[in-house]
Amino acid sequence: MRVLERNSERQVLRVAPLFQGLNEEALENCIALALRVEKTPGEMFFQQGDQARRFFLLCRGRVKVTQITPEGHQVVARYAGQGQMFGCVPMYGGKEYPATATAVTRSTALAWDRPTTDRLMEQYPRVAISALQLLGDELAEVRLRYQELATERVEQRVARALVRLVRQAGKKVDAGVLIEFPLSRQDLAELTGTTLYTVSRILSSWEEQGVIQSGRRRIVIRTPHRLVSLAEDLLP
């Protein structure tokens, strides 16, 4: 059992972007140095403001990364999926986590503490290079979302968010494509910088038009192409 789990984690690491190009031996070494952490839905890997002791790589499940303002407004920075890093501040010298990481589904991650992280990056420069690359990609992504938030209307932003979620976590079902983790109106609102009320209205309207079909914390996209049109603000 234990061994089986280790094995499935190995599979994930093998294809994780961060570890691309490492040989088996190096990979084994990385795994050996990792701490395994498992969380059930709602549990947190770490909270905003905690000492940033480790960085994580998600092996299984789904993790919501959120930030909260002093006034209590929460925003969702991203949803991390299998093979993605989260809590990577230690890689670049941050002292505290700037966000909270919450398991959305039952999740397991591997974690490396700060000295180990530094050692790995020294020993395997490819890891450092991949980290740089991934960070850069993330920066580009956030910049894009910033731009969208600054220039687009709510409906379009919600459509974009859904399109992205479909790419990351879409699962074909007979009615269409299901976002395969529980996602509330509130979550979607915090992901797009609006309120749950507005999200609810938008989804209702889309439901009427047959674009989606939704339930409690559950969304199925029936006509993905129409959703893309909405996201790109095309007419049809």
Place this chain on the structure above:
Amino acid sequence: MRVLERNSERQVLRVAPLFQGLNEEALENCIALALRVEKTPGEMFFQQGDQARRFFLLCRGRVKVTQITPEGHQVVARYAGQGQMFGCVPMYGGKEYPATATAVTRSTALAWDRPTTDRLMEQYPRVAISALQLLGDELAEVRLRYQELATERVEQRVARALVRLVRQAGKKVDAGVLIEFPLSRQDLAELTGTTLYTVSRILSSWEEQGVIQSGRRRIVIRTPHRLVSLAEDLLP
């Protein structure tokens, strides 16, 4: 003359975050491999969509980094100042520049092409580590601005933007603190995700209250503490 310029550039590199910890010899090497680029106000170092051949480090002047949407809405990602990098996509494998870099004042930068960049990072791992760190800091900064855009009202965001600009480019004058490069209402609007009209109204109201004093593309903060209060949304 030529030598004098090289010398002043050397001074900048010596304290630039990216090159922290390099010895003189390494620094000389970096300079030797760099291309020197000079632009006058309004000229561009590169445009969004161009092949990302080099990355830049600003030695003198001020550079505005902007993104534009297909619909023509422009947003300002940041203003880079002396010693800061811009156009750093090549460092992490991007193919095209995702933004445009325009000189706001007469600016000189050093630039390294892609193969040289890679070589430098290999040869001097400290540079790679600094790059990772700087990218991380920038990510944190953008995340923060995203959060502010999502949760705060315009007036507060404009105040925050000005506070940041004061930190980056504030110069004491007898009337208060001057933002020492030309900055229009439009620029400030694109920096905060609003319109020039709204910015103008806000500045007018602040001027009435004696917080600032402004002219054409020119802002002096007379009571920085009050501006901070506005940025933090405190009462007084």
Place this chain on the structure above:
DNA sequence: TTTCCTATTTGCTCCAGGACAAAGAACGGC
């Protein structure tokens, strides 16, 4: 100085979407 161009101000209108309230609906636990 005059002229032209660009930046700024200000008035007015209007609506997207935030805020609140209250009534369902779905689920998990017992």
Place this chain on the structure above:
DNA sequence: GCCGTTCTTTGTCCTGGAGCAAATAGGAAA
């Protein structure tokens, strides 16, 4: 099955700030 909790929907109200138009003001160039 019943209950309490958590989500969701929908109605109503209302305002922040966008959009447009037009007047004004600063600078640069000639």
